[in-house]
Amino acid sequence: MSAATVARPAPFAVSWWARLGYLLAVLYCLYALSILDISWERLLAGLDNGSRFLGAMFPPEFKRWKLLIDNLLESLQIALISSLFGVLISLPVGLCASRNLMPDWLTWPARAFIAVCRSFHPVIFAILFVKAVGFGPLAGILTLIFASIGFVAKLFAEAIEEISLKPVEAARAAGAPFLSVLTFAVLPQVLNRFIGFSTYQVDSNLRNSTMIGIVGAGGIGGTLAAAFQRFDYSFVCAILLAIIALIMVSEYVAVRVKGVFQ
Amino acid sequence: MSADRIWQRFTPAERMARFVVFLVAAILLAWSFRTVEIIPEFLMDAPEQVADLFARMWPVDYAYYERGVHAVLIETLHIATLGTIMTLGIAIPVGIMAASNVCRVPALNWLATFILVSSRSVNTLVWALLFVAVFGPGTLAGTVTIAVRSIGFVGKLFGEALEESAPGPIEALRAAGAPWISVFLKGYWPQVSPAFWGIALFRWDINVRESSVIGLVGAGGIGMALDEALNLFHWDRVALILVCIFAVVVIAEVFVTHIRKRII
Numbered sequence: 001m002s003a004a005t006v007a008r009p010a011p012f013a014v015s016w017w018a019r020l021g022y023l024l025a026v027l028y029c030l031y032a033l034s035i036l037d038i039s040w041e042r043l044l045a046g047l048d049n050g051s052r053f054l055g056a057m058f059p060p061e062f063k064r065w066k067l068l069i070d071n072l073l074e075s076l077q078i079a080l081i082s083s084l085f086g087v088l089i090s091l092p093v094g095l096c097a098s099r100n101l102m103p104d105w106l107t108w109p110a111r112a113f114i115a116v117c118r119s120f121h122p123v124i125f126a127i128l129f130v131k132a133v134g135f136g137p138l139a140g141i142l143t144l145i146f147a148s149i150g151f152v153a154k155l156f157a158e159a160i161e162e163i164s165l166k167p168v169e170a171a172r173a174a175g176a177p178f179l180s181v182l183t184f185a186v187l188p189q190v191l192n193r194f195i196g197f198s199t200y201q202v203d204s205n206l207r208n209s210t211m212i213g214i215v216g217a218g219g220i221g222g223t224l225a226a227a228f229q230r231f232d233y234s235f236v237c238a239i240l241l242a243i244i245a246l247i248m249v250s251e252y253v254a255v256r257v258k259g260v261f262q
Numbered sequence: 263m264s265a266d267r268i269w270q271r272f273t274p275a276e277r278m279a280r281f282v283v284f285l286v287a288a289i290l291l292a293w294s295f296r297t298v299e300i301i302p303e304f305l306m307d308a309p310e311q312v313a314d315l316f317a318r319m320w321p322v323d324y325a326y327y328e329r330g331v332h333a334v335l336i337e338t339l340h341i342a343t344l345g346t347i348m349t350l351g352i353a354i355p356v357g358i359m360a361a362s363n364v365c366r367v368p369a370l371n372w373l374a375t376f377i378l379v380s381s382r383s384v385n386t387l388v389w390a391l392l393f394v395a396v397f398g399p400g401t402l403a404g405t406v407t408i409a410v411r412s413i414g415f416v417g418k419l420f421g422e423a424l425e426e427s428a429p430g431p432i433e434a435l436r437a438a439g440a441p442w443i444s445v446f447l448k449g450y451w452p453q454v455s456p457a458f459w460g461i462a463l464f465r466w467d468i469n470v471r472e473s474s475v476i477g478l479v480g481a482g483g484i485g486m487a488l489d490e491a492l493n494l495f496h497w498d499r500v501a502l503i504l505v506c507i508f509a510v511v512v513i514a515e516v517f518v519t520h521i522r523k524r525i526i
Contacts, residue, residue, distance in 0.1 A: 025347065032344045035337075036401050046397040053395055077294035084291055119511040123387060123475040124504070127492060132311045138300045142308075211385040215478065221387075228391055244383040260279040 053233065060241055061234035067223065068242055072210075075219035076246075078140040079205040085141070086148025086205070087198050093149060094156030101160060101168075101186070114157070117150030126212040137218035144205045144212070151204070155197050156190070163189040195261050199254045206250050210243045315497070322505060323498035330487055330499070331506055338483035339510070341401060341476075342469040345408025350462055353413050357420035364424050364450065374417070382414030390476040404481035408469050416465050423457040424450060459525050463518045470514045474507045 062068070096102055097110035125146050129139035167185040176184070213221025220239060227235045272280070359365050360374035389411050393403040432449040440448070477485020484503060491499040 029344065029347055032340050035340060036344070036405060042397070042402070046402075049398075050396040053392075074298065077298040080290055080294045081298065115512065116508070119471070119508050119515075120504070121471050121475045123478060124488075124507070127478075127488075128315065131492075132315050133304045133308045134301070136301065136304070137298050138304055138308075141298075141300075207383075207385060211387050214387050214391075224388065225391075228395070240384060240388070244380065247383045248379075257283055260276070260283055 056231075056233035057237040059234065060237035061232075062238050064235065068220070068239060071213075071220035071223045072242060072246055074137060075209040075213070075221075076206065078137050078144065078212075078219050079202060079209040082141045082144030082209070083148060083198070083202045083205050086145045086201065087152055089145065090149050090152035090156055094153040095160065095182070097153060097157035098160035100163075100165065110153075110157075114150055114153050117146045118154065119150075122147045122208050122212060123215060126215045126217040130216045135216045135218075140209060140212050140217035140219055143217055144208060147208060148201050148205060152197050152201050156194060159190045159193045159197075160186060192261065196258060199257050203247075203250050203254045207247060210246070318497040319501035321498065322501045323496070324502060326499050326502055327506070331484065331503060334477070334484045334487045335506055335510065337401060338473045338477075338485075339470065341404045341408055341483050342466060342473040345405045345473065346412060346462060346466045346469050348405065348409035349412035349416050349465065352409065353416035353420055356413060356417040357424060358446075360417060360421035361424035363427075363429070364446075374421070378414045378417045378421075380414075381410060381412075382418070384411075386411045386472045386476060387479055390479045390481040394480045399480035399482070401482035404473060404476050404483055407476055407481055408473055411472070412465050412469060415468075416461055419461045420454070420458055423454045423461075427453040456525055460522055463522055467514050467518045471511055474511075 093110055093113065096106050097114060099107050102110075122143055126139060126143040129142045133139050133142065163186060167189070168181055171181045171185040209219045209221075210224075211221045213219040213223070214225045216222060220243065224236065224239045227233075227239060356374050356377055359370045360378060362371050365371060365374075386407060390403065390407040393407045393410075397403040397406065427450055431453070432445060435445045435449045473483050473485075474488075475485045477483040477487070478489050480486070484507060488500065488503045491497075491503060
């Protein structure tokens with residue numbers, strides 16, 4: 001048998017399905033662009049506005065730095081408190097949602113609750129809580145608690161579902177009560193990942209807490225929205241720079257904290 | 263001698279570091295609880311107010327769907343999809359610039375990192391405020407917002423996928439004298455394309471959620487209807503819009519999980 005007769009598949013086979021997909025995507029784009037009423041004049045006007053906007057933003061104005069710092073600290077406080085409660089509530093909720101440890105009648109409601117927390121954007125929760133408990137940091141804290149549950153409880157449940165069941169069986173065989181099974185067989189296996197989720201959530205809550213103020217739920221977002229409405233763009237620029245700086249610092253801290261726990 | 267040795271899991275320095283982290287966290291929390299301005303009456307009042315809110319939301323005004331929600335719901339999906347497609351077009355070059363094994367110019371790496379970080383640090387709503395100021399209220403501002411906000415996410419993950427690709431096929435192509443574009447299309451792309459489509463789908467799923475709120479600051483989509491219903495205190499319509507957002511988000515998530523299973 002000579003080598004020439006061996007039929008080899010082409011190394012880069014043409015996939016007609018993929019080409020059809022690309023064609024559909026292009027057609028969709030053309031259709032969607034036609035809906036958007038994009039016109040040349042509008043784009044030019046936008047660029048013109050944009051350049052004026054940037055001109056008004058620079059240089060950033062830090063005269064009201066006290067207000068800025070106060071609001072940033074409020075955002076930080078909202079993020080910390082909501083992370084604490086969010087993570088504390090996520091522990092039992094995530095546990096209830098894990099299919100390998102809990103019966104079906106408990107996992108379904110827990111999963112539904114997590115799904116509701118996840119599917120609404122924090123801003124929507126913020127609006128509802130502002131209407132319910134009034135303006136201020138309390139609404140922000142409640143909002144971010146729900147946002148944290150949606151994220152941490154889901155990942156925590158998945159982490160529990162991935163554990164090895166051997167220590168659990170050993171503890172049960174030795175007659176350990178349920179709480180001891182949890183603390184000695186389940187928690188040690190997921191603790192490291194849980195700390196990872198928690199630090200990530202603090203970071204994420206900090207990002208969100210700078211924004212929910214736009215709808216009145218406390219923190220620096222309120223100042224930002226107010227500055228926008230007064231066309232005080234140089235102060236807007238200062239706030240944005242401060243937020244970016246805060247987030248960069250928090251990312252650095254999160255990396256260091258994770259390093260400590262590895 | 264060795265019998266009274268005490269086995270410990272962590273070195274003293276490690277235990278110290280952990281202790282410091284916990285201590286700092288506790289101090290920060292205590293400080294937050296003391297300084298944050300929570301009005302206790304509002305907190306006591308909250309369950310009653312929430313019950314009142316739900317009472318006003320019920321029954322849901324389903325009749326409003328045809329008139330006021332359907333069109334903006336579809337618009338939201340268009341914003342999310344078109345924004346994601348625009349992002350892919352920008353994020354591919356930026357991701358390539360960010361991957362230090364593909365693009366070997368440190369200055370370009372830095373530029374790409376800067377673009378990615380600034381796109382992610384500024385929240386969607388803030389981007390929406392900026393683009394509404396630039397383009398005026400409407401769908402265009404929303405689409406650009408979604409596109410700009412997603413660049414950071416897609417570009418970062420795509421760059422990381424590129425950095426993890428195996429060097430073997432690339433070296434083979436280079437040794438055979440392939441031009442740069444062929445090295446990319448036949449060496450890197452087949453290795454990263456499953457990851458790339460996974461990232462794109464995941465981001466589309468996130469964008470469906472995000473595009474439902476950018477309307478609150480005037481950037482199109484169902485958020486505008488939500489804002490209007492809230493301002494007019496039509497709570498039964500608010501409930502309808504929330505139900506619609508929930509349904510669309512759940513359907514999008516199921517759809518994305520299904521497709522992801524097939525491509526990965």
